[in-house]
Structures are given as C-alpha cells and as structure tokens.
Amino acid sequence: MRLRFGALAYSFVFFLRTAASTHGRFATRDAPFDQVREIPERSHQDADEDEPEKYFHESTFSMHYDGRFADKQLNYNERRSSLTALMQTYVSTMNDIGAETWIMHGSLLGWYWSRKTLPWDLDIDVMVSEQSIHHLANYYNMTVHTFSLSDRNTEDGENRSSSYMLEINPHYTNSTLDSVNKIDARWIDTSTGLFIDITTLRRNSTAQALGCPDAMMVKDTHHYNYDDIFPLRQSTFEGYPVQIPYAYAELLMEEYGAKALSEVYFQNHRFDPGRGEWMALRYAEFVRLRDEGVVFDAKFWDAGAICKDFGTCGNYRNPVDSVSLPASSGERDGDEDENETAVHSQQATAEHNKPSSGAQTEDSVLSSRLLEQRRRASQRWQA
Amino acid sequence: MTEQKMETREDERKMDYSRNEGNTHPEYSPSLLIDRVANGWRGEVKTDSGDDREAGPCDLEDEGSCPNISRRIIRQRRSRRMLALGLLLVALAYYAWQAYLRPRMQQEWDLKEGFLPGRVNETYGIAHAGDFDGTRIQDIHPDLVPGGAADHKGKRRLVFVGDIHGCKEELLHLLSKVDFDPATDHLVATGDVVSKGPDSPGVLDELIKLGAQSVRGNHEDRLVQAAKTVLGKNVPLSSAADTSKGYSKDQVLLMELKPKHMHYLHDMPLMLRIPALPLAKKKGKHHIRDEMIVVHAGLVPHVPLDRQDPYFVMNMRSIDHKTHVPSALHETERGNSEPWFDVWGWYQERLDRGRSTSAFHVYSHAEWLENQAPNGWLGKLRGLLVTKPMRKLKPQVAVYGHDSKMGLQVHRWSKGLDSACVSGGQLTAMLLDAKGKTEIVQVECKNHT
Numbered sequence: 144m145r146l147r148f149g150a151l152a153y154s155f156v157f158f159l160r161t162a163a164s165t166h167g168r169f170a171t172r173d174a175p176f177d178q179v180r181e182i183p184e185r186s187h188q189d190a191d192e193d194e195p196e197k198y199f200h201e202s203t204f205s206m207h208y209d210g211r212f213a214d215k216q217l218n219y220n221e222r223r224s225s226l227t228a229l230m231q232t233y234v235s236t237m238n239d240i241g242a243e244t245w246i247m248h249g250s251l252l253g254w255y256w257s258r259k260t261l262p263w264d265l266d267i268d269v270m271v272s273e274q275s276i277h278h279l280a281n282y283y284n285m286t287v288h289t290f291s292l293s294d295r296n297t298e299d300g301e302n303r304s305s306s307y308m309l310e311i312n313p314h315y316t317n318s319t320l321d322s323v324n325k326i327d328a329r330w331i332d333t334s335t336g337l338f339i340d341i342t343t344l345r346r347n348s349t350a351q352a353l354g355c356p357d358a359m360m361v362k363d364t365h366h367y368n369y370d371d372i373f374p375l376r377q378s379t380f381e382g383y384p385v386q387i388p389y390a391y392a393e394l395l396m397e398e399y400g401a402k403a404l405s406e407v408y409f410q411n412h413r414f415d416p417g418r419g420e421w422m423a424l425r426y427a428e429f430v431r432l433r434d435e436g437v438v439f440d441a442k443f444w445d446a447g448a449i450c451k452d453f454g455t456c457g458n459y460r461n462p463v464d465s466v467s468l469p470a471s472s473g474e475r476d477g478d479e480d481e482n483e484t485a486v487h488s489q490q491a492t493a494e495h496n497k498p499s500s501g502a503q504t505e506d507s508v509l510s511s512r513l514l515e516q517r518r519r520a521s522q523r524w525q526a
Numbered sequence: 527m528t529e530q531k532m533e534t535r536e537d538e539r540k541m542d543y544s545r546n547e548g549n550t551h552p553e554y555s556p557s558l559l560i561d562r563v564a565n566g567w568r569g570e571v572k573t574d575s576g577d578d579r580e581a582g583p584c585d586l587e588d589e590g591s592c593p594n595i596s597r598r599i600i601r602q603r604r605s606r607r608m609l610a611l612g613l614l615l616v617a618l619a620y621y622a623w624q625a626y627l628r629p630r631m632q633q634e635w636d637l638k639e640g641f642l643p644g645r646v647n648e649t650y651g652i653a654h655a656g657d658f659d660g661t662r663i664q665d666i667h668p669d670l671v672p673g674g675a676a677d678h679k680g681k682r683r684l685v686f687v688g689d690i691h692g693c694k695e696e697l698l699h700l701l702s703k704v705d706f707d708p709a710t711d712h713l714v715a716t717g718d719v720v721s722k723g724p725d726s727p728g729v730l731d732e733l734i735k736l737g738a739q740s741v742r743g744n745h746e747d748r749l750v751q752a753a754k755t756v757l758g759k760n761v762p763l764s765s766a767a768d769t770s771k772g773y774s775k776d777q778v779l780l781m782e783l784k785p786k787h788m789h790y791l792h793d794m795p796l797m798l799r800i801p802a803l804p805l806a807k808k809k810g811k812h813h814i815r816d817e818m819i820v821v822h823a824g825l826v827p828h829v830p831l832d833r834q835d836p837y838f839v840m841n842m843r844s845i846d847h848k849t850h851v852p853s854a855l856h857e858t859e860r861g862n863s864e865p866w867f868d869v870w871g872w873y874q875e876r877l878d879r880g881r882s883t884s885a886f887h888v889y890s891h892a893e894w895l896e897n898q899a900p901n902g903w904l905g906k907l908r909g910l911l912v913t914k915p916m917r918k919l920k921p922q923v924a925v926y927g928h929d930s931k932m933g934l935q936v937h938r939w940s941k942g943l944d945s946a947c948v949s950g951g952q953l954t955a956m957l958l959d960a961k962g963k964t965e966i967v968q969v970e971c972k973n974h975t
Binding site: 255256257258356357368369370373374375376377378387389390391392393396400401402404405407414416417419 | 649650652653654655656657659748751752754755766769770771772773776835837838841846849850851853854858860889890891
C-alpha cells in the first residue's frame, strides 16, 4: 500500500516536472549533451549538483572549458591560437548582428599592452549592453556560426571548419545579483570547448535610488559609472576592429592596480617593447631576473643577454618554438637547460614544434570590410 | 757615604731602642718626630697585590683617572658653560635636520626615484597605450611665433587661455582686457573650450573667427567619440535616464554644433609645440627661453612625447612618484601621488642645469645602446670626449589647464591656467611676448554650473 502511494507520488511529481518544462518554463541548465555534441564521446561537464539553479556549467577538468565539447585542456600554443580565433569570430559575428559589445578586464589589459590577448590569459572578457542582450536572446539564442579557419600549420593551407555556438542564459532577464548565474551568455568554440563569457552592463537601480544616477552594475559584482564606459572608442584588437570603454586607463587601474600598466615582468613573461609583445621566459630565467633584482633596463633592453646566459638563444626568438610553460609560477625545477616541458596536464611535448602563430578567420576581406564600415561610420558626422 | 753610614747608624739606634724598650706601639714613641721617620720603605717593592683587575683609567682611587678628572672639570663654571653651549648646538642641529634638511632630502629623493631603473620593476611609457584619432603633436605655424621669421621686430604675442567651457561673454571681456589684436596676436586655448557653459557654439565661432588654436581636452574628446555613434543616424536622442546626465547633455550639444564646429574639434591636436623664441635672452630665469608644449592636462617627464598615453595627457592631475603612472585623481589609493608638475619641474630644472640623465630610464633599444657606459677609466675618458647623446634633451615649459581645483599654478616650467571660470572663478590668460616675458591677466566669471 505504502509502496504504491510512494510510486504514485513520485510519478505525479515527475509528471509535473515534465509538464512544466513543456509548458514553456525556461531550461534550468545548459543544452543537453546529446543535442549539441560534436567530437567527444561523452560529456565531461560538471554536474554541479549542489547548485541546481546554475545554468552554465564548466568541465570537470578545468573551469575555462565547456565539458560538452572538450575532453582535455589545450597546450600553450594551441590555446593562444584558439583564443585569437574565438575573439575574431565573436567580433565579426556581433558586428554582423549589430550588437553593441566591448572588451573588458583581461582582454582590455591585453589591448592596452600589445593589442593582443595576453599570452597567459585563459579566457576573453567582453560586455554587452542591455538592448544587445535582449536582441541576442530574442533572435540568436542557440545559433551556431561556422567559420573556415586557415591553419598556418599545414603546408597546403588546408582550411578547417570550426563552429561557434551562442548560448544565452535565460536568467539574463533577472537584473539582481545572482551568485550562481553571473554570466549572461557564452560564445563557445565547439571544437575546443573554450568560450567567451559575456556579461551585461545594467543600470544599478539600488544605487540610483540612493542618489547616484549614473551607476551601472554587472551581475558578477562589478560596478561602473556610465561615463566611464560610454561613449565607446573604436580601436583594433587581434587585427579586428573592436570597441573600447571610454576611460580605459582608469578602469584598468581600478581593477588591476597601477602595476598593471607599468610592470614588465609578469607571470613568466616579459614585455618586449621592440616587438610590442609579451614573450615567454623559461621559469628559471624569470626567477633569475626577479630574484637577482636585475636592473630593469640592463636586461630589459638586451633580450639577447638572457638567452646567452641560458643557452637558449635559438629558442628565444620565437616564443612559439619555446617550451610550454606552466601558467603559474609554482614550478621548482633547477635543471633549466634540460627541462623541456612543464609538468601540468596541459602539455604535449610533441606539439610545441609546430608554429601555430594564430589562426586567421575566413577572410582578411572580412576584417577589412569591418574596418571600412568603421571608417565610414566615423565620417558620417562630417557630412 | 757618610750619610749612608749615619742613616744606618740611626736605624740601628732606633731599632735598638725599640727592641730595648720592648714596645711596638706608635703612641709610645719618643718625643723626637724625626725618630718616627722610618726608611724601611726603601726596601719595599711595589706590588699590585690584591687588586687583580685593571682599574685603569676608571680607577676611582687614582687621582688622574677619568671620573676624578671629569668631576674636577664639572665643578668649574667655565666648563659648565661650554657644556651647555655644546648641548644647545646639538639640539639645534637635530631640529634643523628634522624640520628642514630631512624633508627636503626626502622630497628630492621622492622626485628622483621614479626616473631610476632598478628601483622597481616597472615604469610607465612602455606599453602600447591608447590611440589618438587625430594629430598627436602639432607644431605651431612659424609665422605665428613671436620674434620668428615673420616678425623680426618682435611685435607679435601669444595669448594662452585656460578652460573656457563655453563662457563666451567672459572670453570676449578677457580679449578686450588684453587688447587682443588679431593682426599681431594669436590665441591658444588649453582645451575644454566647450561643455558645461552657456554658449559653446558661440565660443567655437569666436575661436574660428580669430583663427585661434586649441589642444584637445577631455570634454572635446567625449564629444568627438560620441559624435561617431550619435551623429548621422536618425535615432531619437536618449534621455538622461537611459544614459547619464553628462552624456545626454553632450548629445544635446552635438545637435547644436554645425559641421564646421565638428571639423574644428576633430582638428585639435593632442599637443601643440611652440619652438624656443629666437629673440629671448639665452640666460636668465624670469622669462621663457625654451620650447613650450601646450597640453590639456599634463605630461609625464622624460617619457618621449609620442609614448604618452592620450587619455592621461587629457586627464592627469597627479603621477605616482615611484612608477610615474599618472592618474586623473589628485591622490590615489596607493598613496605615492605627487602633483605631476612638481616632478616635471624637478626634471626640467635638472636639464636646465645641464646635469646628466644617463642613469635614467630609456625608451628604445637604440637609446640604450647609446647609453652603454664604456668600461674602465680609459673608456670613460674617451666617452667624455667623444659621446654625442642620442636624444638631445632640452628643458620644456608645459602650459596646461584641466585642474580647476588647483587653480592658477605659475611655476618656472609649468603654467596651469584653469582657474575654474565656469564655476564662478576667473578666466585666465597668459601673454607671451617676443622676449619671452609673461604676464597673467584675469577676468571674473559668473557661476554657470
């Protein structure tokens, strides 16, 4: 008797849940693996059972990968080229759609230093305006955009096709702070599992009620003034035209401190002003420079001196040929000359020989078209 | 010989006497004092028995030891006076050190620190920094330079004006006060000629009519950037509720401005350079005889002009004295802020005196190679005779506005001309004649905020 009642109750609840889902209530978690799978055999997505309200989930092996599309992390060089492609395709698509978006946080810092993503950065940060997220949600949710990326790896210039999915978090309509649903949308690379977190800049109604009329907020607890972001500036990033917040320098200093605008040795990398890029150092070189308190200018300008000390001159020129480095400076390995690989799971010793210095998206015609659009837009007021 | 014999005989006599008498007590001595004198001491050998430790100079028993001598000295009045005087001098010296010397040395070091590599692993001016959509550095037309090629008699003047902010009436009043003559005078504004005030299009019209120049300020920058999204599109203007108070006001202003105004705003360079006046005397501190750079907010010293971040050139009020990173605030959280013109002035003063900057930061590989000090005394000697520094560093005078809180700031190497006209202060003009002499003229302003 009891068993039957239990079974009845359970089936009643099950019925309610399915009925509810078919009655148009929004999904509680991201699209099921079966509906979106590409390469992996099974889903590596973290179930996050302790947070049932959370929509987006990450993989079990890393929080910067989507487990439905990846089963392992990429190495240093592959990650760099994938992130570049991710950025370029995102910018291109948003421009075509007409959505207002701009780069922030780590990507803004990379823009400031070298107009490229910082090499140790594991993700890309962008923001959209409220009107844009509504537009994207209404018309572009769960759309997949395919690009043909030419890999410079292969000699015959074979193109590999890569798809990018735009997934919108239904909780984007909720403007209050939400500890589990901070990200409003994702631009996911379905071949590697990397993604861009898209957040929305909203009006901060609580602050406005308290008397700060221009206060804006983001659900990941950042706060800004309207005048710090708008009017947006036009610039380029990774060779593509992007928009930059107005008071970029102040936003960077507030978030990362003034050190971020001036420190030239960071995270196993050193900024090379001659090339205008961050170059990877072997961990031992980095430690030596840091611990010896090496005079800034002496080694800074004479990059050759470092490689001569360590016998790595051939490798130093092209960071792509150099070894894969750990992202954090936790390595303790004294045998620098022999040490070819870092220990973490994101390595592949064979891969580092292939120079893959950035995949290009479908057309450089595409990027020049965007630049042309921008130029025409800036000339409009001159009419 | 006889004395000796006599003495011994005396001794014998005494000894006999004492033996005979059988007494050893001194009080029972004979009446003659001389008999009491004994010469037994001649046979004694002086030993330091019983006193193992070296009392040395501090032996209180000894008459010649330190404590005894000191005590004798202190008892004397003259030495007491000298001692008091000595203590007073020491106190004065300590006070002078604490109150004057030490802060000045500290300040000097604070200002110098940011230029030296090796102090911290960071410096400003290395990153790519922001873009500027316009001319970064513009040189003033040679015909407009007082005492220049077109002005041998030295009749021309330059009139620099601080942040006008659309106060047309006050501008006209100021121009009449300085007897502005368009034939011989050239007006240079330090940016922020529009926004906040009552008549921005009027001010722009006036400037265009006079052929005046201005550098781009932060408010002009806002307008130029906003114009790219606002103008030319048939969208209704957003209200302040959708955007912000400042942004909606900018939009209203943009609607009022005509294309020629927008051209004028867009043509404003980031920095304006005026060469050293040919007719100015080469020596002397009370006139301007060096190159002048006009910017809106400020410059970081020693960093080449093309490496300065445009955002900071239009917004800075202070710089961190250790890393030279500027800030739009007067005081940052990190707490190392100095007013930018203090560090600038220190640096220009050093250049003016001809002191070397070879130990300072460099900003290109070529410069660094040049600076490589030759080793050894022979190399150094050769270096003294032969080197030509790559960057010929001459001092420059900066003319700027933007900082209404600090008001008028006239120093030798920097002239801050924003005296808060739009909020009821004064509108300031600095006149520069062909000899390099400057004069400050001000008019009162109404409060338009």
